[in-house]
Amino acid sequence: MNAGHVVLGVLLAANVATAIGVVYARHEHRQLFVALDRQTHERDELNIDFGRLQLEQATWAESNRVDQIARTKLGMKFPEGAEIEVVRP
Amino acid sequence: MNMLPKNLFQKRRQKQGPGRTATPVRPRAQRGAFNLRGRLLLVCGGLGLCSLALIGRAVDLQLVDNEFYRKQGDERFLRELEIPTTRGMITDRNGEPLAVSTPVESIWANPQELSRNPDRLPELARALGVPADYLTRKVLQRSDKEFMWLQRRMNPTTAKGILALDIPGVFSQREFRRFYPQGEALAHVLGFTNIDDLGQEGVELAFDDWLRGKPGLEKVIRDRRGRIVENVDLVQPATPGRDLTLSIDRRIQYLTYRELKRQLLESGASSGSAVVLDITTGEVLAMANVPSFNPNAVELGNRDAHRNRAVTDTFEPGSTAKPLTVAAALEAGVITPHTLFNTSPGWIPNGRYRTTDTHNYGTLDTTGVIRKSSNVGASMIARRLNDQQFYDFFHKMGYGSSTHSGFPGESPGSLPAPSRWSGTSKQTMSYGYGFSVTPLQVARAYAAIANGGRAIQPTFVKGQASESKQVFDPAIAHEVMKMMQTVTEPGGTATQAAILGYHVAGKTGTSRKAERGGYTNKYVSFFAGVVPVDNPRFAMAVVINEPTRGSYYGGLVAGPVFHNVMEGALRLMDVPPDDIDAWLAAQAAAEAKARGGKPAPAFANVAAGVAADDEPGNDDVQAVTP
Numbered sequence: 001m002n003a004g005h006v007v008l009g010v011l012l013a014a015n016v017a018t019a020i021g022v023v024y025a026r027h028e029h030r031q032l033f034v035a036l037d038r039q040t041h042e043r044d045e046l047n048i049d050f051g052r053l054q055l056e057q058a059t060w061a062e063s064n065r066v067d068q069i070a071r072t073k074l075g076m077k078f079p080e081g082a083e084i085e086v087v088r089p
Numbered sequence: 090m091n092m093l094p095k096n097l098f099q100k101r102r103q104k105q106g107p108g109r110t111a112t113p114v115r116p117r118a119q120r121g122a123f124n125l126r127g128r129l130l131l132v133c134g135g136l137g138l139c140s141l142a143l144i145g146r147a148v149d150l151q152l153v154d155n156e157f158y159r160k161q162g163d164e165r166f167l168r169e170l171e172i173p174t175t176r177g178m179i180t181d182r183n184g185e186p187l188a189v190s191t192p193v194e195s196i197w198a199n200p201q202e203l204s205r206n207p208d209r210l211p212e213l214a215r216a217l218g219v220p221a222d223y224l225t226r227k228v229l230q231r232s233d234k235e236f237m238w239l240q241r242r243m244n245p246t247t248a249k250g251i252l253a254l255d256i257p258g259v260f261s262q263r264e265f266r267r268f269y270p271q272g273e274a275l276a277h278v279l280g281f282t283n284i285d286d287l288g289q290e291g292v293e294l295a296f297d298d299w300l301r302g303k304p305g306l307e308k309v310i311r312d313r314r315g316r317i318v319e320n321v322d323l324v325q326p327a328t329p330g331r332d333l334t335l336s337i338d339r340r341i342q343y344l345t346y347r348e349l350k351r352q353l354l355e356s357g358a359s360s361g362s363a364v365v366l367d368i369t370t371g372e373v374l375a376m377a378n379v380p381s382f383n384p385n386a387v388e389l390g391n392r393d394a395h396r397n398r399a400v401t402d403t404f405e406p407g408s409t410a411k412p413l414t415v416a417a418a419l420e421a422g423v424i425t426p427h428t429l430f431n432t433s434p435g436w437i438p439n440g441r442y443r444t445t446d447t448h449n450y451g452t453l454d455t456t457g458v459i460r461k462s463s464n465v466g467a468s469m470i471a472r473r474l475n476d477q478q479f480y481d482f483f484h485k486m487g488y489g490s491s492t493h494s495g496f497p498g499e500s501p502g503s504l505p506a507p508s509r510w511s512g513t514s515k516q517t518m519s520y521g522y523g524f525s526v527t528p529l530q531v532a533r534a535y536a537a538i539a540n541g542g543r544a545i546q547p548t549f550v551k552g553q554a555s556e557s558k559q560v561f562d563p564a565i566a567h568e569v570m571k572m573m574q575t576v577t578e579p580g581g582t583a584t585q586a587a588i589l590g591y592h593v594a595g596k597t598g599t600s601r602k603a604e605r606g607g608y609t610n611k612y613v614s615f616f617a618g619v620v621p622v623d624n625p626r627f628a629m630a631v632v633i634n635e636p637t638r639g640s641y642y643g644g645l646v647a648g649p650v651f652h653n654v655m656e657g658a659l660r661l662m663d664v665p666p667d668d669i670d671a672w673l674a675a676q677a678a679a680e681a682k683a684r685g686g687k688p689a690p691a692f693a694n695v696a697a698g699v700a701a702d703d704e705p706g707n708d709d710v711q712a713v714t715p
Contacts (some may be wrong), residue, residue, distance in 0.1 A: 030319065032458075036318050047329075048192050055189045058270035058453065063343035082679045086590075086672045089665075 096491050134451035135589030151308045155221040166312050174302035175265055177330030181339040182551045188279055189268050194248030194261045197243040200231040202258030209256045216251045242266055274346040274380035277397035281384045292549060294497045302330035324403030327412035334551045337370030339366055341658045346377040348653045353379045356636035356646050362399040364532040366628045370554040397653050400499045400555035403525035404632060408462045409617045410521035412569050414470055415455060417482035419565045423473035426455050432465040444468045460575040462582050464520045472517030476507035479515055485560045486534045488526050494547045502526040521598060526631045531617045542566040576620050583616060585648035588656050589675055592622035597643035612633045616647035620655050625666040627658055
């Protein structure tokens with residue numbers, strides 16, 4: 001067994017090892033990509049939910065609606081001149 | 090390839106030819122003595138050539154044309170899918186959402202698959218809320234197609250209910266829709282987007298690049314039926330649109346819109362606009378127009394109502410130009426605040442025409458010209474200025490050039506240069522005719538006066554204040570402010586605009602509308618003002634176009650809008666009163682009245698918005714040559 005054979009053997013082993021490595025890396029890449037995809041999707045869903053809730057809140061808090069409810073249902077009104085007490089600072 | 094075996098046969102015959110004639114003639118022996126070597130060679134050679142051809146083809150496929158074939162192969166199962174993304178949210182200065190994109194579901198069907206299960210159609214029709222026979226007819230009409238919308242942009246929960254029926258051939262697709270919770274109050278400033286979520290008008294258009302997200306791309310492997318087998322790679326991640334914080338204050342905006350709308354109904358006017366500016370930063374706190382439209386409706390209605398009149402429409406400013414005339418004269422040093430003008434007999438010639446006042450005010454000082462809004466007085470002041478001085482001052486106050494607020498479709502108005510003037514132009518312009526401005530330009534000019542002569546570019550984005558520019562002397566600005574303060578005090582033209590507890594500086598304007606070369610009986614009512622006089626915070630311009638019911642004087646029509654909006658805005662923004670003495674006095678008077686004492690003095694009436702003096706000031710311009 002001369003040096004040439006040794007080199008050949010080592011190269012062959014290295015070749016097989018890297019080939020398996022490539023396959024493994026590729027597999028892992030796909031696994032991680034699927035996980036990333038799931039997470040992004042989840043993030044988007046949460047963002048969308050948040051947007052929807054904000055929209056809902058803004059719709060409930062719409063000035064015209066608040067104005068109407070305050071005046072009609074709750075009987076609120078702007079204080080008259082006589083009802084305001086002015087204090088000197 | 091096809092020619093190869095034929096050639097071989099020919100070769101063989103030629104080779105064998107001499108052999109056959111040479112061997113003795115015995116059929117059996119002849120058959121047994123075939124040339125084994127020759128045949129073997131022939132077969133091996135043939136096969137060899139075949140495999141050579143295969144190798145050649147393989148080389149061709151794998152090395153020479155590799156790119157092409159790989160692409161062809163990938164195209165059959167690799168797909169690049171777009172990842173949809175949302176448009177950024179628009180909020181007001183306090184973070185309240187003004188425009189939000191929210192997902193909606195669109196239900197679609199494959200009519201081929203659907204028509205195979207006709208017994209499920211009534212069930213589907215019930216869920217969609219359409220008559221069963223209508224749906225059946227529609228599906229049958231399209232039974233050779235693979236796609237039809239059943240209903241677009243519906244509530245996600247309803248859509249989920251339909252999908253839960255699990256009818257074969259019914260699918261849903263997510264789309265985004267823009268909602269505007271403030272509705273018509275802010276419709277003009279925000280604008281709207283089209284069905285592809287691209288900005289079409291207003292802020293949505295101006296900041297489209299900022300708001301719009303970049304859809305991502307991902308590579309997937311799909312099978313024949315379109316199902317995704319595997320996500321291969323992310324080509325480009327999706328970047329959602331960025332949020333935008335406007336300078337608008339939702340509450341002041343609503344107040345402005347409500348008051349404007351109410352005044353429009355009361356005065357029977359055709360349209361109206363109002364702008365509220367923050368004086369020190371140039372931020373637009375509110376900008377409202379009537380008539381308005383509902384941006385959430387599918388049908389946006391009359392296009393005429395889509396215009397943001399506060400920046401796109403121009404008006405002759407009428408008497409609101411007088412403080413600028415006075416400031417120009419003060420800057421040129423041709424008058425002082427105490428210069429006296431004899432306005433008798435209430436008119437003054439202007440070329441072939443006359444400039445008139447509604448009353449003969451007799452002798453007025455400069456302050457009196459502003460307080461009474463005397464056209465004659467303004468004309469006399471303008472006569473002391475040369476054309477260039479007059480023009481330069483109006484020009485540096487921003488009239489005749491765009492405010493660069495960045496709003497799409499903004500009008501620069503028009504301010505003719507002295508070279509285009511006729512003999513009567515300067516005098517006409519001194520009281521606000523013969524040039525035109527947008528309400529935003531008026532608000533900016535008044536903000537500059539209140540800001541000690543420093544002009545600022547208006548902006549719609551919070552915190553994007555630009556550098557202010559000193560355009561005239563702070564001392565002159567202060568003088569003009571003092572003069573404008575008398576307008577809202579008893580004896581002025583706009584006592585309706587006075588706010589209890591605060592000093593208000595402003596100016597009314599009533600201009601006749603020019604149409605087809607002459608002045609008509611239609612009017613534009615203006616009020617522009619700033620508050621409070623000490624340490625000013627807000628500048629507001631109100632324009633009511635063509636009031637038909639009751640009065641058309643700026644103080645009576647536009648003044649109350651200013652009063653109501655500013656009173657609310659001062660309270661909302663916690664602005665301390667600068668005239669607390671008047672307030673205390675009013676309170677003492679009210680208490681005295683409650684105890685059955687003497688009646689409340691005049692200023693209580695002022696605060697209640699009763700006209701103490703309805704002198705309209707300017708009026709009657711005899712048709713001016715353009």
